[in-house]
Amino acid sequence: MRKRLYRAKDDRMIAGVCAGIGHYFDIDPTLVRLIWVFLFFGAGFGLLAYIICVIIIPEEY
Known part of the structure; x- marks a missing residue:
């Protein structure tokens, strides 16, 4: 079975990026x-990186 990266629906806090990872x-x-x-977020570009991940990583179906 092939693993796929997705934004999780079941364990999400905001958009499911961290749960999917x-x-x-x-x-x-x-x-x-x-x-x-x-x-x-400590490095200063966390919000931008998170928004990019929300756009790029598909949502779980």
């Missing part, structure tokens, strides 16, 4: 959210 890599979505906040 967590499901793809088989890790807890909360851990992905923490990493996202520290790495991306």
Whole structure:
């Protein structure tokens, strides 16, 4: 079975990006959210990166 990256519907907080990444890599979505906040928002371009991910990553069907 082929793994696909998608925005999750079941464990989403805002748009499901972090939950989808967590499901793809088989890790807890909360851990992905923490990493996202520290790495991306700490560097200053997190909001832009998140918006780009929302646009590019398809939603789970």
